[in-house]
Amino acid sequence: MHAASPIASAEKAEAGEQGEPEESVESGERRGVRSMSGIDPSAIDCASLTSTGQVRSSNQDYFDVFESAKGDRLFVVADGMGGHRGGATAARVATETIGEVFASANADAADTLFDAISAANARVHQISVDDPELRGMGTTVVCMLFGSDGRVWVAHVGDSRAYRLHREGVEQLTQDHSVVGEMVRRGLITREEADVHPRRNEILRSIGVEAEVDIDVAQVVATPGDHFLLCSDGLTGPVGDHEIGEVVRENTPQAAAERLVGMANARGGPDNVTVQVVAVPETGADARPATPARRSDPAKRRATALRWLSGAAILLAAAATTWFVVSNLAAPDGPHDSPAAESPTTP
Ligand code: CA
Secondary structure, eight states, X not given: OOOOOOOSOSOHHHHHHTTOOOOEEEEEEOOOOOOSSSOOGGXXXXXXXXXXXXXXXXXXXXXXXXXXXXXXXXXXXXXXXXXXXXXXXXXXXXXXXXXXXXXXOOSOHHHHHHHHHHHHHHHHHHHHHHOGGGTTOEEEEEEEEEOTTSOEEXXXXXXXXXXXEETTEEEEOSOOOBHHHHHHHTTSSOHHXXXXXXXXXXXXOOBSSSSOOOOEEEEEOOOTTOEEEEEOHHHHTTSOHHHHHHHHHHSOHHHHHHHHHHHHHHTTOOSOEEEEEEEOOTTSTTSOSSOGGGOOOHHHHHHHHHHHHHHHHHHHHHHHHHHHHHHHHHGGGOOOOOTGGGOTTOO
16 A cells, blocks of 8 residues: 655654754655646645744644645644653654555545544554553644545644635635634634633644544635645734734745744743645636736736837828828929839838
């Protein structure tokens, strides 16, 4: 069976476990043939970045990117919890398990995501039962699957998020499985109040804590030109949705990942922060034939037309003057070979 090819760095969890505030960066850009419909996973541009932040001594976030034999691509971000070693172990084991199941799956995308995350839950839970040092460990997980059939899926457990960023705005694709997330949905507090609420770190669902877990899986509306972001709550605490939208839309995935992590760290870096930025090119199957860059705006078209008209008027005036002068000079002597007389510019 074809093994998943982890595109992202595998060193990040080890760095986190050793408490080194290292950052790992991974980006890739590929161009491929358009799929029959929707988004072509081989054409998307992506970048991933994680940082320990300014306060924590270790990085318990983890991320990876996997590609299956049939060309599906899977992005995963996990945010571990449960002690120094436990959180990092839970996040890494969950991500690796999801990648393994994804690579060998024959089911459709939704079932694959469900099976992969269920397997991750079972494995993390079993390890925590077997190893007293890791008891109670758990992790969030958020996954986006870009299928070779052109469809895009999101699945998650916990408060790590996926966003779609497009011309009309910023759309959070996941609902936080957290105490404050539930309070926002019930209208008890605002999103802004949730960001600073004392219970903001309490999550209601996580991978590995119990033998079974509820998983949210959904198909995502995606069109060429869209951007997507997966992230841990170390980003969404310090950096608002509006700012995230601006940074992701206005930068390459690599530059956006660096700027977002930089913003979180500049604002105190209170938590581990991990981002994955995915850009879908404009030239996907459903893209309009003309890219916006090639279209001139109406004001420019009007200005160009005016320049042509005034140029033609000057030429006509010059031709008429020449014809008048030449015909007046030539008239007394009768017809003769004059270049001006043969000019095709006369009407
Ligand atoms: Ca976190």
